[in-house]
Amino acid sequence: MPLYPDRFRCPFVLRQGWGMTIAAALASDRPPSLPAPIYQGQCLRGADDVPLWTERAIPTNPRGTLIATYGITGSLQNQGILQRWATAAYQAGLAVLLFDWRAHGRSLELSPVLTSDGLREGDDFLALAGQARQLGLPEPYIFGGYSLGGQLALWGAWRGQQEGCPPAAVLSLCPNLDAERSLPWLRSTRLGRWIEQRICRELCRLATDIANHHPGSLDPAAIAQVTTIQDFDNYLVAPRLGFQSSVDYYRASSPLPFLADLHVPGLVLYAADDPFFHPAIAPELAAIAQRNPVLEIEITRHGGHVGYWQGRDRWWAIDRFQGWLEDSGTLPKA
Numbered sequence: 251m252p253l254y255p256d257r258f259r260c261p262f263v264l265r266q267g268w269g270m271t272i273a274a275a276l277a278s279d280r281p282p283s284l285p286a287p288i289y290q291g292q293c294l295r296g297a298d299d300v301p302l303w304t305e306r307a308i309p310t311n312p313r314g315t316l317i318a319t320y321g322i323t324g325s326l327q328n329q330g331i332l333q334r335w336a337t338a339a340y341q342a343g344l345a346v347l348l349f350d351w352r353a354h355g356r357s358l359e360l361s362p363v364l365t366s367d368g369l370r371e372g373d374d375f376l377a378l379a380g381q382a383r384q385l386g387l388p389e390p391y392i393f394g395g396y397s398l399g400g401q402l403a404l405w406g407a408w409r410g411q412q413e414g415c416p417p418a419a420v421l422s423l424c425p426n427l428d429a430e431r432s433l434p435w436l437r438s439t440r441l442g443r444w445i446e447q448r449i450c451r452e453l454c455r456l457a458t459d460i461a462n463h464h465p466g467s468l469d470p471a472a473i474a475q476v477t478t479i480q481d482f483d484n485y486l487v488a489p490r491l492g493f494q495s496s497v498d499y500y501r502a503s504s505p506l507p508f509l510a511d512l513h514v515p516g517l518v519l520y521a522a523d524d525p526f527f528h529p530a531i532a533p534e535l536a537a538i539a540q541r542n543p544v545l546e547i548e549i550t551r552h553g554g555h556v557g558y559w560q561g562r563d564r565w566w567a568i569d570r571f572q573g574w575l576e577d578s579g580t581l582p583k584a
Contacts, residue, residue: 396425
């Protein structure tokens, strides 16, 4: 079982999933210690010709390109973890191509298309990689994301494998793997319900922004019915994708069924104490890891949800990803 309780040296006071999760979220809002790259923004095209807002930066003599996005809510303007990850990659000689995924950030202003939790975003990753070549962003291409964005990156790798154009690697931090079980689990505690309500308000805000930018695209009455994440998917997302319910949608978009057969090299970091996800998923993921010799799945005892914060501006997961890229031979030598 790929359980490494000693590899991540978790601060003693943060050896509890919620504690690490909240501390890391607060720390990610602080200004980073290193200056961010200077980005060039541009609208590119995802699958189905959906417009996606992107920001890219290319260092001198780039060694490859990280194509990455973030989690369930937010935008490129307020995702501290993504900015830190991109800055570290840039400092290590990687070009970076970041994007607002469907129904987020400036992509929301460009299109009324809603999210699909990987079913179409996987092809968005492939479409962006295809355009990256034309923009001077060099191979090898690495797909990356965290939380729901980690799920999207895994779908990008899977779709690339199916289409015969896989990325060189995939990096996934605390990915959502089974919403059908995890959403009820999140609602089972008082703090979890509070967190879900905050996320739900953001989702409703996104839906309202879509309705305002694209009149007639969404029914305000449907938005008004949303009180949980699952409501959002039941009333707004699942029907548009042809699913009878959110449960059918979650089963179709879960990466768990294909992970054992995903033969794209990469690293998945997953904390056994992640409070967002049902605890039964970690041992199931460990069993999948034993059947897949290509994709490295590392389960740590501690880490929380998109946590792995070690104090100051030290983020173990970001360092671990970069170390894996160097050690695996994915990148040419600097």
